[in-house]
Amino acid sequence: MAGSKGPGAESRVRTIARRPAGEESSGVRSAPPLSVYVHLPWCIRKCPYCDFNSHAVLDGDEVPERRYLDALRADLEAALPQVWGRPVQTIFVGGGTPSLFSPEAIDALLTMLRTLLPVVPGAEITMEANPGTFEAERFRAFAQAGVTRLSIGVQSFDDDALRRIGRVHDAMQARRAIETAAQHFESWNLDLMYALPGQTLEALRADLREALSFAPPHLSYYHLTLEPNTAFALRPPVLPDEDAASDMQSVIEDETQRAGLQHYEVSAYARVHRRCAHNLNYWQFGDYLGLGAGAHGKLSFQDRIVREARVRNPREYMRAALGESREGPIASSHAVPARELPFEFMLNALRLIDGVPAAWFVERTGLSTLAIADPVARAVQRGLLDPDPTVFRPTPLGARFLNDLQQMFLPEQR
Numbered sequence: 001m002a003g004s005k006g007p008g009a010e011s012r013v014r015t016i017a018r019r020p021a022g023e024e025s026s027g028v029r030s031a032p033p034l035s036v037y038v039h040l041p042w043c044i045r046k047c048p049y050c051d052f053n054s055h056a057v058l059d060g061d062e063v064p065e066r067r068y069l070d071a072l073r074a075d076l077e078a079a080l081p082q083v084w085g086r087p088v089q090t091i092f093v094g095g096g097t098p099s100l101f102s103p104e105a106i107d108a109l110l111t112m113l114r115t116l117l118p119v120v121p122g123a124e125i126t127m128e129a130n131p132g133t134f135e136a137e138r139f140r141a142f143a144q145a146g147v148t149r150l151s152i153g154v155q156s157f158d159d160d161a162l163r164r165i166g167r168v169h170d171a172m173q174a175r176r177a178i179e180t181a182a183q184h185f186e187s188w189n190l191d192l193m194y195a196l197p198g199q200t201l202e203a204l205r206a207d208l209r210e211a212l213s214f215a216p217p218h219l220s221y222y223h224l225t226l227e228p229n230t231a232f233a234l235r236p237p238v239l240p241d242e243d244a245a246s247d248m249q250s251v252i253e254d255e256t257q258r259a260g261l262q263h264y265e266v267s268a269y270a271r272v273h274r275r276c277a278h279n280l281n282y283w284q285f286g287d288y289l290g291l292g293a294g295a296h297g298k299l300s301f302q303d304r305i306v307r308e309a310r311v312r313n314p315r316e317y318m319r320a321a322l323g324e325s326r327e328g329p330i331a332s333s334h335a336v337p338a339r340e341l342p343f344e345f346m347l348n349a350l351r352l353i354d355g356v357p358a359a360w361f362v363e364r365t366g367l368s369t370l371a372i373a374d375p376v377a378r379a380v381q382r383g384l385l386d387p388d389p390t391v392f393r394p395t396p397l398g399a400r401f402l403n404d405l406q407q408m409f410l411p412e413q414r
């Protein structure tokens, strides 16, 4: 899809240095809510701006559904002792383009997850889908398989813009896909992007008007950025400048508010009770088990908080998970040093417009708030953080200069 993925789908294995001897980790007394992220890594073709772990299905090739599902099952079975007995609050099936998988495969995947994990009744189960006709015809079957929320990668309703960013669908297909999704899902999301090559403020307004005309329960609106190791990074298109992009962001905020959507995270807007519970868990520093090629996970234990990443290449991942290679499917796993936890917590929590209760910092990092007393005081003094001591919430100024605010919690800045 395009930008809606949370940390579970991180495309690059982060090379956080291993913990030097003597550097303390930190654990938690009671584990936070647990989510599951499943990565399905194939797409029809690679979009030129995309740095996710997505791989084009070669002409004539089929997505190896059966083998990949077997690998996911083996991966999960091996991971079960780490999450034993913990209820799963949400599931997110992301990619790649998960809607390339057949409804039967999605049904088998969700049945497997429900069989092996205690998924809570009424859990939000999101799946990403592209708006191609072939995929929209499957939406009903995905709902019958147990998907409760569909996230559709529309990006724009402007055919020229879609061509410029290399998308395989057109605006008409996007409209039909949205209508079909609205028939079968109460909860659904439109993924859109702004600051597209050559986009004007008027073009942005037209895109937004059209998106809002479908009364979406949830909207994710991402600023197109040039990421390293993408086709766009090699041959950069001309993008709107910073001022133009900032004007676009203001229009998005004003118009979504007028349409009854609440701006609750940097890039997310939702009606009441339609916020994405899965992404909220990432931003609130909850736990997540990441399954599938390149998936990332974060799990809390009494003596440590662990981040892990699966093998990125889908074929190697399958071989590793199925026991056909010497290595297992986990490419990296490390306990996060205590000194890095404040930044990791704030990097997520401060994305939320309403912030998070200050008590969660203690519960979810295992650290005292004294560990961040200095940067908090400085951020309040600079007008970037709300002075209310019971909550960590960016002020409007802090939200505008979010990078600066987050960086105040880096170990070397504290």
Ligand code: SF4
Pocket: 001, 002, 042, 043, 044, 045, 046, 047, 050, 051, 052, 054, 095, 096, 097, 130, 153
């Ligand atoms: S559809 Fe495009 S943006 Fe989305 S994951 Fe596939 S290649 Fe990346």
